[in-house]
Amino acid sequence: MVKRIDHIAIAVKSIAETLSTYKMLIDEGVAHVSEEVVEAQKVKVAFLTIGDTKIEFLEPLSPESTVAKFLEKRGEGLHHLALETTDIHQEVTRIGSKGFEVLNEPRPGAEGKVVSFINPKGTSRVLIELVGDPR
16 A cells, blocks of 8 residues: 655756755755665665655666666656555555556665656656565
């Protein structure tokens, strides 16, 4: 079951430059930033948390990463909408049975979570990421 929107992700060329811009928009005392590298996806990730809301910034670490290819094709901008699930494996099965194309089996993602993506062709051209706890 989908519980809530977990985060909105933006593909960027430079997390450092982007965070500088967003920090000017938002009172730094309100926002919290955490950064990590997700080797499996060849990206550097930064989460800007404002209250219960997170914006994820994705910076490619390799020209072969899917984020690098996204930037090359589309430029910086909205990459995906992430939905938190109570059981990601069950949700992947449920969504697949509804006719949506699941792009990958649940795999390691940022923040110790497990992620799976849904083809944007079936969701008004918005890439959907399902996020869940590893089990």
